[in-house]
Amino acid sequence: MPELPEVETIKRELKSFLINKSFIGVKLENKKIIGYPNPRDFLKNIINKKILDIDRKGKFLIFKLSNNYNLTFHLRLSGRLIYKENPKEEVKYTRIMFLLNKGSLVFSEPRLLGRVYLYHDNKLPESLSLLKNLGKEPIMSEFNFQYLKEKIKNRNSSIKSLLLDQKIASGVGNIYSDEALFCAQIHPKRKGSSLKDEEIKKLVRCLKKVIKRAIKEKGTSISDYLRPNGKEGSFQNYLKIFKREGENCFRCNEKIMRIKINNRSSYFCPGCQKEV
Ligand SMILES: [Zn+2]
Helix, strand or coil: CCCHHHHHHHHHHHHHHHCCCEEEEEEECCHHHEEECCHHHHHHCCCCCEEEEEEEECCEEEEEECCCEEEEEECCCCCEEEEECCCCCCCCCEEEEEEECCCEEEEECCCCCCEEEEEECCCCCHHHCHHHHCCCCCCCCCCCHHHHHHHHCCCCCEHHHHHHCCCCCCCCCHHHHHHHHHHCCCCCCCEHHHCCHHHHHHHHHHHHHHHHHHHHCCCCCCCCCCCCCCCCCCHHHHCCCCCCCCCECCCCCCECEEEEECCEEEEECCCCCCCC
C-alpha cells in the first residue's frame, strides 16, 4: 500500500494542483526521508524550479522539473502526499514540506519507510535502479497472456509472490494480487509453473479488470491511504476477498481464510480457489 491505483489517483489529482507551479522553499523535518542526494544538493537543485509534468512508473511518482531533474516519490507502506492551499495548516507526520509559489505539498510518512529522490534525467541513483527494471503494468496492452506466461512458466515460487515481484507485474501489491487471484479462482500458493494457459489468460483479464475498477474508484482506503485532498478512495467498498478473513465468500459461501506467504498476508477462499 499504496499500489498502482492509489499512486495513479495521487498523480492525476496532484497534476491539477501542481503543474506549472514552482518550488520556493523546502522545510525538512527529518533528513532520513531524502533517499538521494544529500540535503544540501537536494535544496540547491529544486529551488525556483517549475513542475512541468507528473508521471508514474509502477508505484513510483515522478515529477518532471524545468531543470531536467526528476523529483521521485516512493510512498512504500504509509507515505502520503497532501496538497494544502494554506501552507500553515499542519499535517501529522510531516517529514518534508515543499513550499510552492501557491500552496504547499506535504510528504507525511508515519513509518518513515518512504523516500524522496532528486536526480538529473541521465543520472539515476543506484538506490532507484529498480526503476530501470520494472516489468509491464497490468493496465498496459503489452501485459498479455504471452507476457505473463513467459515470466512465470519456469518459476517454482507461488503465484502470489510472483505477482508481487515488481519486475513481473509492476504496480501490483497485496490488495490487488489477492483480488485478482480470487477473481481468477487461483489459490495464491500455486506455483507459477503449475498454471494452465486458461488460468493465466483469466488471471491477466482479472488483473486488468480489478486494477481499472480500482483506479475508477480512486483507490482503496483501508489503512493509511488518502487522496491528495485528504479524501478517501472508495474501492474498499468493492473488495471481495482482501481483509475479509472469516467472512463468507460471495461466490461459494465458504469462510475466507488468511495465510502467510513470504511474510505477507494472503486472503483466499478455500472453496473456490483450490490448491490442486
Ligand atoms: Zn468461494
